[in-house]
Amino acid sequence: xxxxxxxxxxxxxxxxxxxxxxxxxxxxxxxxxxxxxxxxxxxxxxxxxxxxxxxxxxxxxxxxxxxxxxxxxxxxxxxxxxxxxxxxxxxxxxxxxxxxxxxxxxxxxxxxxxxxxxxxxxxxxxxxxxxxxxxxxxxxxxxxxxxxxxxxxxxxxxxxxxxxxxxxxxxxxxxxxxxxxxxxxxxxxxxxxxxxxxxxxxxxxxxxxxxxxxxxxxxxxxxxxxxxxxxxxxxxxxxxxxxxxxxxxxxxxxxxxxxxxxxxxxxxxxxxxxxxxxxxxxxxxxxxxxxxxxxxxxxxxxxxxxxxxxxxxxxxxxx
Amino acid sequence: xxxxxxxxxxxxxxxxxxxxxxxxxxxxxxxxxxxxxxxxxxxxxxxxxxxxxxxxxxxxxxxxxxxxxxxxxxxxxxxxxxxxxxxxxxxxxxxxxxxxxxxxxxxxxxxxxxxxxxxxxxxxxxxxxxxxxxxxxxxxxxxxxxxxxxxxxxxxxxxxxxxxxxxxxxxxxxxxxxxxxxxxxxxxxxxxxxxxxxxxxxxxxxxxxxxxxxxxxxxxxxxxxxxxxxxxxxxxxxxxxxxxxxxxxxxxxxxxxxxxxxxxxxxxxxxxxxxxxxxxxxxxxxxxxxxxxxxx
Numbered sequence: 001x002x003x004x005x006x007x008x009x010x011x012x013x014x015x016x017x018x019x020x021x022x023x024x025x026x027x028x029x030x031x032x033x034x035x036x037x038x039x040x041x042x043x044x045x046x047x048x049x050x051x052x053x054x055x056x057x058x059x060x061x062x063x064x065x066x067x068x069x070x071x072x073x074x075x076x077x078x079x080x081x082x083x084x085x086x087x088x089x090x091x092x093x094x095x096x097x098x099x100x101x102x103x104x105x106x107x108x109x110x111x112x113x114x115x116x117x118x119x120x121x122x123x124x125x126x127x128x129x130x131x132x133x134x135x136x137x138x139x140x141x142x143x144x145x146x147x148x149x150x151x152x153x154x155x156x157x158x159x160x161x162x163x164x165x166x167x168x169x170x171x172x173x174x175x176x177x178x179x180x181x182x183x184x185x186x187x188x189x190x191x192x193x194x195x196x197x198x199x200x201x202x203x204x205x206x207x208x209x210x211x212x213x214x215x216x217x218x219x220x221x222x223x224x225x226x227x228x229x230x231x232x233x234x235x236x237x238x239x240x241x242x243x244x245x246x247x248x249x250x251x252x253x254x255x256x257x258x259x260x261x262x263x264x265x266x267x268x269x270x271x272x273x274x275x276x277x278x279x280x281x282x283x284x285x286x287x288x289x290x291x292x293x294x295x296x297x298x299x300x301x302x303x304x305x306x307x308x309x310x311x312x313x314x315x316x317x318x319x
Numbered sequence: 320x321x322x323x324x325x326x327x328x329x330x331x332x333x334x335x336x337x338x339x340x341x342x343x344x345x346x347x348x349x350x351x352x353x354x355x356x357x358x359x360x361x362x363x364x365x366x367x368x369x370x371x372x373x374x375x376x377x378x379x380x381x382x383x384x385x386x387x388x389x390x391x392x393x394x395x396x397x398x399x400x401x402x403x404x405x406x407x408x409x410x411x412x413x414x415x416x417x418x419x420x421x422x423x424x425x426x427x428x429x430x431x432x433x434x435x436x437x438x439x440x441x442x443x444x445x446x447x448x449x450x451x452x453x454x455x456x457x458x459x460x461x462x463x464x465x466x467x468x469x470x471x472x473x474x475x476x477x478x479x480x481x482x483x484x485x486x487x488x489x490x491x492x493x494x495x496x497x498x499x500x501x502x503x504x505x506x507x508x509x510x511x512x513x514x515x516x517x518x519x520x521x522x523x524x525x526x527x528x529x530x531x532x533x534x535x536x537x538x539x540x541x542x543x544x545x546x547x548x549x550x551x552x553x554x555x556x557x558x559x560x561x562x563x564x565x566x567x568x569x570x571x572x573x574x575x576x577x578x579x580x581x582x583x584x585x586x587x588x589x590x591x592x593x594x595x596x597x598x599x600x601x602x603x604x605x606x607x608x609x610x611x612x613x614x615x
Contacts, residue, residue: 015421015422016422017422017424018424019424023424024424027422027423027424027498029497029498029499030417030420030423030498031425032499033413033414033416033417033498033499033502034413034414034417034418034423034425034429037410037413037414037467037468038429038432040464040467040468041432041433041436041468042432043449043453044449044464044465044467045436045440045441047441047445047449048440048441048442048445048446048449049439049441049445050441050445051441051442051444051445051446051448051449052441052442052445054444054445054448061448061451110341113334113337113338114338116330116331116334117334117335117338122335122338125342126338126339126341126342128601129342129345129346130341130342130345131601132345132346132597133345135523135527135593135597135600136527136590136593137526137527137528137529137546137589138527139527139529139546139549139550139553139589140527140546140549140586140589140590142553143352143549143553143582143583143585143586144348144349144351144352144586145348146553146556146582147348147351147352147355147579147582147583148348148351150579152364152366153363153364153365153366153367153368155347155351155369158366158367189344189345192341192345193345220327221327221330254530258550258553272443275442275443275444276443279443279444280443280444280447280534285444285448288442288443288444289442289444289445291442292441292442292443292444292445293442295442296439296440296442300438300439303438
């Protein structure tokens with residue numbers, strides 16, 4: 001059979017085929033099944049990379065590539081001289097690091113707590129409930145928390161009022177300096193359960209005889225947690241930590257866009273919102289592209305840096 | 320292990336309590352908004368609706384479903400979820416199959432072409448111009464085409480297909496089946512577990528999307544989605560409580576509504592489909608995560 005999969009072709013790789021017209025004809029179905037998607041990826045993923053040239057022009061829509069005015073690094077220089085840029089970088093990094101501190105550690109603690117539960121039905125119920133918010137959109141989450149934090153009749157204000165912690169309702173979503181905290185809390189609410197799955201899976205892989213040995217040595221529950229469970233999931237924790245570092249700058253804009261408003265924008269505007277508002281909203285296309293390039297380059301650098309750490313810490317390549 | 324001391328029991332009690340509190344905090348915002356959506360709008364404004372509706376009514380739902388705009392939104396959300404998921408999963412699986420074939424001459428370059436897209440993107444502005452130049456603005460396919468293939472999904476599918484026994488493919492080839500037939504008759508049925516996992520994730524993503532509507536279809540009323548409608552109401556609430564289209568619309572109908580109740584009701588309408596598929600998802604998503612973990 002001509003198209004026999006296992007047909008040996010010379011010595012080396014038994015599957016390896018030479019690129020000839022005959023092979024192309026033999027593999028015409030494979031080509032028909034893949035080439036349309038290769039065209040798709042070239043159009044939708046690689047043409048926008050070509051669009052990076054816009055950052056070095058004073059791009060005007062409607063003109064051809066050769067009619068554009070070239071300005072070199074002008075937009076990058078403008079970017080680094082814009083005080084707004086430093087503000088959005090501060091906000092992006094602040095929310096990233098808060099996410100790293102709480103969004104990263106709390107799921108580990110949650111997984112450790114769940115691991116202590118011996119009633120399977122109870123454990124399942126808590127897990128089912130805690131994964132749910134991961135699947136609803138940020139629009140819905142923003143709507144839920146706008147309601148919870150409402151000034152007139154919002155549940156959180158009412159609770160604080162009845163406990164006499166505050167004497168008049170607080171406008172939570174209008175206080176700029178609270179925005180980072182509120183956003184981090186809502187993010188933890190949404191992803192706590194979901195992010196704990198990976199640790200729970202890692203915990204099940206720990207050898208039970210280690211616990212038995214620890215008990216023989218007289219270890220209590222916290223000592224078992226500290227000396228057996230945590231070391232058992234150490235490598236998982238490291239991998240997740242390193243991946244999070246790689247994503248430091250790519251925190252997106254959905255939650256900031258949806259929970260933020262004009263009153264808090266000094267604290268809620270992040271890098272992607274800056275691109276949206278300046279690059280598309282104000283039609284400063286070249287400037288917006290330049291910010292996008294800056295973001296891409298920094299995030300690729302972070303990913304490589306994270307990978308380097310991973311290799312150094314003996315976890316192998318993770319990306 | 321068997322005998323548990325009093326101290327142990329106290330710790331147990333604390334852990335259970337803490338977990339119950341976490342569970343309640345997770346569920347409560349949904350319950351609160353459900354209660355508000357089922358409560359009389361004029362009564363809700365007085366505040367104090369916590370767990371259940373004080374003056375039960377279905378008026379909010381009647382009002383919401385009375386808006387032609389919302390019916391369009393529900394229809395578009397449904398269509399993009401169904402069509403988008405079907406096309407994306409079929410395309411990704413077909414591509415993954417060709418990339419799993421060790422004898423395929425372009426296996427390496429094509430794989431690299433897709434994997435590279437996981438590390439960079441052109442950014443918002445160049446993508447916007449691409450969509451514009453492709454005449455996709457204000458076109459339903461703007462919801463389907465740009466996200467047709469996810470490199471990550473292709474890798475997960477490919478590693479699953481790699482794990483299938485090769486003998487089945489070989490015997491089909493001996494029977495003279497072409498590669499497309501092998502894919503549809505043999506690979507697809509065998510890959511159902513991983514396809515189900517990916518389909519659920521793509522479906523949730525499609526259902527939850529709002530930004531593409533915001534950026535590419537906001538001027539076209541026929542392409543609005545539920546999430547986008549909810550987003551607009553939310554933005555109105557956040558900036559100011561001045562009159563919006565929803566309130567004016569309701570006045571014409573003469574029923575009692577408030578933006579707050581309308582928002583709560585649409586929130587529930589947009590959440591319910593997720594709740595319906597959630598039990599099925601639970602079965603698959605842990606499996607999907609493990610698949611991804613094995614690969615990386």
